[in-house]
Amino acid sequence: MxxxxxxxxxxxxxxxxxxxxxxxxxxxxxxxxxxxxxxxxxxxxxxxxxxxxxxxxxxxxxDDDEIPFNDRTILNREEKLSIVNVAKQLIQEKDVIFLDASSTSLYLAKELPNLNLTVITNSILIAYELFSRSNIQVVMTGGNLTKSSLSLVGPSAIRTIKYYHINKIFFSCKAFDMDRGISDSNEQQAAVKREVIEMAEEKILLLDYSKIKKRSFVFIEDMNVLDYLIVDRKADLQYLQKLKNSEIKLLVGE
Structure with missing residues (x-):
């Protein structure tokens, strides 16, 4: 560490x-x-x-939102990288994917495979990371700038999302609970994620161990909307055993 x-x-x-x-x-x-x-x-x-x-x-x-984004990027770095190494294998040629403004999605952007892709994001940092990749078309939402995470939120961001057919959303959250579902600490970020989840064909949650068995301020969605849950090896897998009775595919990074 x-x-x-x-x-x-x-x-x-x-x-x-x-x-x-x-x-x-x-x-x-x-x-x-x-x-x-x-x-x-x-x-x-x-x-x-x-x-x-x-x-x-x-x-x-x-609150987590007050922790500088660079600090959140450092936090649980190895675990996030192990999750990303699994997540990138789910991406296929010509996919249209959405990456949220989380630090885990930023790591995924850095590791995207060399494929023809369209990446939609509300993260300025992710857009900047990908702008020089000639094989990736980057689409940014509009919206109001959140300075703590350099991301775009609000009605304009949500309106932009409605225009696109999205194959996969890769996103993280502040907390995950088997009963309460997926939650976040920021209402505006939660609203953006909720909209993309509704639009996307496949929903893929990237979740490091520190967020499991916790609840945050704003409910995003029930866990049953997920197609994949990707965690790291430190996650409480015994707690996640209930997923065996659902259609959610649980993947574990090494």
Missing amino acids: FAEERQIQIVRELNVHGNVKVAQLSEKFKVTVETIRRDLEKLEAENKLVRTHGGAIAVESR
Whole structure:
């Protein structure tokens, strides 16, 4: 695990529990106590926590949407790459695919196979990643700019989506629960995803282990709309066993 990823997870622990202990973090992340102390010193210098004797306390809680996109890209990087390596195998010549504005979809954009494709996206970062690929036609939605993720949302984005026949949507979310389904923390992002899910022939959810057995603010869709659920090897596969009784294909990245 990279230091940056570990530090992001430390802040998340603080936001959930309000405080952390050096010894517990050392055991959790399998690094030395000295390494954790250096992490806490750095995070305190960035005003993300206040160090105490033997640990730290939170400065304030932060929603995932307030975490800079670059930090979210670093978080669970290896797991996201393993998911993407499976997802790209589902893409075929002349597919029209939609990639949402998630960090996992950005990784998928970087790994797209050398095929003739049309990629529709509301992510400026994904469009920029693909603009030089001569074999890929890139279509951007209109909409209002969300600065935290450099993505486009709102009525204009949704209207654009209605014009296209989409073979596959590859998307992520903030939370997945077997009973509650797929949910997100941002209403406008959820609305865009909901519209594409309705339009697309195949729905493919890219889900790293940290989002499973959780619920977020905005309901997107029931899990039964999915054709594929792609997870990493750290995912709670026992929890996902219920999918065997559904038509959803569960794929696991290595």
